[in-house]
Amino acid sequence: MKQPSTKLRVQNITLRFGGIVALNDVSFEVQQGEILALIGPNGAGKTSCINSIGGFYRPQEGRIFLDEKDVSRLAPYQRAKLGLSRTFQNIALYTNATTLDNLMAARHIHMRSNLLGEAIFWGMAQREEIKHRRVVEEIIDFLEMQSIRKSIVGRLGYGLRKRVELGRALALEPSLLLLDEPMAGMNVEEKEDMARFILDIHERRGVTIVLIEHDMGLVMDIAHRIVVLDFGRKIAEGTPQEIRNNQAVINAYLGQAE
Amino acid sequence: MDIFGQPGFAVLQGLITGVLTGGIYALIALGIVIINKASGVFNFAHGYMMLLGGLLFWTFFQNQQLAPIVAFALSGALLAILSTGVRYPATWTRGGRVAFISVAWAASGFILLQTDNLLLRAIVGTALGTALLGLLIERLTIRPLISQPLFTTVMMTLVVGEVLLGVTQLTWGSVERSLPIFATTNALGLPQAYPPIRIRDVLGGTVVIKTELLIAFGIAVAAFTGFVLFFRYTRLGLSMRATAENADLAQAVGLRVRAVLAVAWAIAGVLAALAATLHGSSTALAITLPGLALRVFPAVLLGGLESIGGAFVGGLVIGLAEKLGTVYFGSDVGEQLIPFVVLMIVLVVRPSGLFGEKRIERV
C-alpha cells in the first residue's frame, strides 16, 4: 500500500552487533510533513534506528525507503544528498571552527564549484561563496545566532552548541530531519527555545522531522505520532493520545512484567 | 634440477638464507613491536638505535681500557633501573632488595672495568648503555608528547633518528668496522669466522648455511622465547601487557604505567643493539645500518603492529621474500621492491596484519 505522501519507510530492519540484536524487525512509516517521535527506555535501540536511517549502520536485514526510493545500500553522504539531515546525541560539531564555518561546511552538497574554479576564486567561486553565505546568514537569523556567528564553537555553552548543530543540519536544506535528543541536558528555558525552533522549522520550512526525546511532556506536545521501541522491538505506534494509554508502553517504562 | 626455472640448489639456498636473515629482521621487528605495544608509538628511530647500539658493542669489544667515567655512568643506569623500574616479588624484604641491587651494581662495575672477557664486557656494557639510551629517549622526547596527535609522535621518532645519527657521527665517525664475535682464533692468531656448513649435491649443487647467521637465528629464537615467557609469566611482563591493553585502566588498578613505558623503551634499546651486533657480525658495522630497519617496517605490519609472534613470522616472511625474489627476479626487485610491495598488499588486504588485533583504525 504505497502512498505518495510517505516520506520515510522503515521496513523490517534487523541490526545485530555480533550476538547482540540492537533492532529486531522494526518497521514504521513517516508521512510527509509530520513530526514523528521515537521514544523508549534507555537501550531500546532509538539511536541505532536513527543511525540506520542515516546510513551510519547497515542493518543486516530489511530495507529503508526515502521518498519511496530504496536507500538501504547508499552511503551516508549519498543519503544526505537526497535530503536527509541529522543531529547527534553527543554533539558532533567542528569545535575548532566558527559557527559560520560549521554552517558553511553543511552547504557542501548545494555548491557546484570545482577545484579549478576554487583555485582561481575570483569569479564563479566567489559569487557562489556569497550566495551560500546569504543562505547561511538566513539560518543564523532564523535560529537567533547572530551574536555567536564568529565564535569558536568549542567555546560555546552546551545549549548554544546544540543550536549550532541544529543550524548546521538545517543548512543542508533537508526534507527530512533526524534529531537525536535535541533537548537532552538543557534547562527549561533552553528546551522551550528548542521546541519553538523545531516547530518553526516544521511549519515555516515544511520539513518532516523524526525526533528522539525523553521528555514525555514535550513529546506529547509537539509530536504528531509516536513510535515506541523497547529492547530493539517496536512495541507501539500511534498518536500521543493512543500511546499515553497503551499498556505495553506503560509496562515498558515502569518495568512491569507483561 | 630446476624449480620454476631456477636451479634447485639456488632456490634452496635462497630459502635457507632468507629464513636465517629473517631471524635478524624478526629481532628488529620485535624491538619496534614492543614499543608499539607498550606506548602506541611506532619507533622510526629504531634503525638509529641499532647503529648506536652496534657501535657501543664494538667499543666495549675492543681490547682497550674503559674510561672509569663510562663504567660509572652505565652502572648508574643499572642502579636506576633496578631501584625504580623493577617490581620485586612481595616476599623480598627491603634489605634483600637493597642487597640484590648492590650486588648487581658492583658486579656490573667490576665487569666493565676489570674483566678480560671482552665478549662479556661488551654484552654487559651494551645492554646497560642501550637500556639507558632507551630510557633517555622515552623520558626526553616521548613522554612530553602524551596527548599530542599521532602525527607529532611520528615526527618525533623520525627526528630522534636524526639526533642519534649526529651522536654516532660525532663519536665514532663513519668508518666501517668488522665485529668478529662468532669466531675462533686461527693459526695466525686472528679471529676467524666459523666455517659455513656445506651440504653437497643437493638439488644439483652445494647448499651453504652460514654459521654466524645460524647462531644469530638461534639467538633470535631464544630472545623471542624469552620475551614470550617474560610477557606471560613475570609481573613486569604482565603489567606491560595490561598497560598495552588499556593504559588508563592499568593506572587505575595501581600499575606504574610510566615505569612500564620506560622499561619497554629500555628493552627495545637492548634488542636494537642485539640485532645490530648480530647483523654486524655477519657483515660489518656501517653507517648505512639504519636502512635495514626501513626494510623491516613491512615485516612489522605484516605480523601485526602489536603481535610478538607476528614480528617473528613477519621477519621470516620478509627475509624469505627478499631472497627468493632475488633468486627469481634479481636483487633490484628482491631487495628494493618486494618488501614494499608486501607492505602495500598487507595494507590493502589485511591492514591489521596476520596476527594483529582487529581494533585498528579503519575508515
Added chain:
Amino acid sequence: MRTRLLAFALVFALALVSLSLGQPAPTAFAQGGMMRTECKEDLTGKTITLHTFGDLSGPFAPITQPLAAGFADALKYYNANGGICGAAITLQQDDTAGRQEQTQSLYQRYRAFDPKPLMLLLYSSADAELLREQVADDEIPVFLFAGSTIGLYGEQADTPGWIFAGIPLYTDQFGAFCRWLGKAWTTDLGREGSPKVGHLSWEGAFGRSSETAETTAYCAAQGVEVVGGEYFLPTATDVTAQINNLVSKGANVLFTTSLASGTALIAKDLVTLGLEEEVLLSGVNWALDSSVGLLGQATFKPSGLPSTDNIYGIMPYIWWDEPTDGTKLVQEQFTANQRPLTARGISYLAGFGAIDTYIELITQTVNRVGYDNLSGAEVKKTFETFKYDALGGVFKYNFAENVRAQNSARIGRLTYARGADGMPIVVEVGGNKLLVPVVLPVTTEFETVPDLKPGGADVVN
C-alpha cells in the same frame, strides 16, 4: 719481485710499529723535490682557498673520511713548506651526507663565494653528475676524484666539459680490465675456457657506472663475455643469492663497483659458497683499497688468507708500498700525524695528492696569467692541457683535448704483506691483531686505458 715484496712489507711493518707506538718520524721533504713548476710570482702573505664538499657521513663515508685526514695533513705540510708560491692554502670543506639536496644547496653557497672558487674538488660521481651543467654555467672547473663517465662527458659525450677526473673513468677501467683479462685468462691466470664477467655492485649511480652498452661490446671484442649484472643495497647482509644468479649464468669473474663493505661482502660470500677458487673477484680501483683488505679479515679462505686476498682490479696510481719519493713523503706525514691504520688507503693518498695537484695547478695558472687574473675559466684552461706527476708520480695527469680523465693504469692485486718465511705478517693495532693489506701491481707498466665513453675512440660499433 719476491724481494721487493719483502722489502715493502718490512718497511710497512716498521712504519706500523712506529705508528702504534705513536712516535713521529720527523724528516721533511722539500717541495721542490717533487718537480714542481717554479713560481714566477711571489704570493707571500696571500691566501688561496681550496673548495671541496662531498659525502662525509653518508654511504660513501668510509672512503671519504680518510680523504679529509689526507687534506688536513697535506695542508699542514705544504703550508709549512711554502704553500702556493708563498701563499697560504686554506680549505673550505663541507659534508653533503650523500644527499643530492644538500649537494645542490652547498653548491649554490659555494658558487656565490667572493671570490668565486677557482676550482671545486669533488669525490662523488653523483655530485659531479648533478652539478655538471651548473659548473659550466658558473665557470667553475671541477677536479673529481671519481670516474663518472656521465659526470665528465654527459650522455652523448657532449659539452660542456668543466669536470676533470683524477682516476680513469669507470667504463674505461672496466674496459682496461677486460683487455687484460682476455689476454691473461689462460696464460697468467692459468684458467681454462673463456672469461665471463658478471657485474655485482652497489645500487646507485656509482655502482651502475661500469656496466654500459659500450663496455659490454668492447669486452666482447676482447674475448670477455659480460653475462649480466646484480645490484645490491649497501645494507645487504648477504649476496649469496646474487652470486648464485650470476654463476648460474656462467660467470667465472665478478666485477664490482662498490666501496669497502660491498667488496668485502662479496669476497666473504664467495668463500661461503666455496667459489673462491672458481670465481675471480675483481673491481674498479676502489676494490683494491686497504679498507677492503681490513674488512675482509673476518672470513678466511681454506688457504689461510682472508677472503679478500687476491682481488684484481685497476691500479691507476702508485700504491703506498711502492718506494717512491711521493709515497715516502705521504707515509711520513701519515705517521707523524698518528693516523690510524684504517686510514692508510687510497683516500688519504688521494687527499694528499689533491692538495699537491691544486698547488701545481694554481702555480701554472698564476705563471700564465698572473695572480690578479686568476679565475675559474683560467684554471680550466690550465686543466685542458695539464700534464703533471702529482706526488712525484703517484698520480699522473696527462689531460688533453677530449681527455679529461686520468687515463693510464696498471692491473693490480690486493693481497697481504708476508714475512721472510712466507707467512703473513701480523701486526697489533689498538689491541687487535691484523694482517696488513698491500696492493701489488700485476702488470708493471702503466698503459692507456681504452676510451669507452659514449662516442669514445675505442667504442666498438
Added chain:
Amino acid sequence: MSANIRPSGVFDTTYTQEMRINRTRFDQILSAGFLGVILLLPLLSRSGPFGIDLVQPGFIGTVERIAILMIAVQGLNLLVGYTGQITLGQAAFMAVGAYSTAILMRGGVSFWVALPLASLFSGVVGLIFGLPSLRVKGFYLAMATLAAQFIIPWLLRNPLAPLTNGSSPLPVPRADLFGQEISGLSLYYVLIIACLLAMIVARNLIRTRTGRAFVSIRDNDVAAELLGINVFAYKLRAFFVCAVFAGLAGGLLAIEARSISPDRFDLRTSIELLAMLIIGGAGFSQAPIFGVSVLAILRETLIPGITPTLQEWLPRLLPFVDSVNINAAIAPLIFGVVIIAFLIIEPRGLAYRWEIFKISWKLRPFSY
C-alpha cells in the same frame, strides 16, 4: 582562530570584503612590504644589475630553494594540516613531477606546457597512492605512503631507466620564455611568482568548498559523511592536490638544478618537508612560509656559520671527538634538536604563535 577577532574600527560592509585575505591596512602593508623585499632581493646583490653588494648572492639561491620547498610544503599542508592524513612520500611525488617535466622537455615540449602536465600527472600518481585511504587511516596510511617513497624511485631506477637514465642523473634542458632562456634573475622571478601563485591557490582552496570539506574530514570524518561529503573522494582529492603541488615543486626544481636523480628525492627529504610543516604550524595557511624559511636558513646559513667554531672547540671539550667528524655530525644534531624542541615546546608551530601575536597586536593595548 583569528577570524573572530576583528581589529577595532574595521567594519566589513560586504561579504566580499570579509572574504579578503588581507583585511586590514596593517595586513596589506605587511604583505606588500614582504613581497617587495623578496622581489627586490636579487637586485641588491653583487650579481644583480646595479652591482650593489647588500645581499649575499648565496642567499638568493637559498630564497629560490625556499620558494620551491614552500610549494611542496603547502601541498603537504593541504593533505596533512587540513585533511589530517599523514604522508611520508611527498618527495617521491616531487620526483614524479621533476622527472615528467624533464622527460617532456627533453622530448621537445615547452616548459610552460610540460610543467602543468607534469603536475597533473604527479597528482594522478598521488591519487593512486592515496587509494589505501579507502581502507586505512592514520598511521597505516602513513605506511602506505612510505611504500610510495620506495616504489616510485624504484620505478624510476629500473623499469623506466630508458627514459630516466636509471640511477644516473637526468640532464634537464633550459626552460625558455618567448625564446629567452630562463636563468639567473629570470629564474628567480619565475620561481617566486610560481610560489606566490601556489600560495594564493592554496589559500583559495582552503577558504572555499573543498577546504571546508577537508577540514570537516580532519575534525570529524563521521559528521563530514553525514553532511553529504564523500569522505573517500575528498581524501583522494586531497592526495591529488597535495601531489599536484609536489609535482609543481619538482618541476621547478628540475629547471633550477638542471639535473635530477632519484637520490634527490629520498625519504629524508620527505621527512624534512614534514618537519618544515610542523615547525611552520600544520593547518595554518602561512605554515610553509615560516617552516621552510626557518629550516632552510638554519641549514644553509646558520649551521655552516657555526661549524668552524665547533670544529675548533668541540674536540677540546669532548676528548673522544675527532674534528674530522664534526662536519658530518653537526647538521643532523642541530636539525634534530631544533625540531625536537619545537615538538615539545610548541607543537602547533610558528604560524600559531604568529596568530597569537597578531591578535594581541590588533587588540593592543587591551590584549586580554
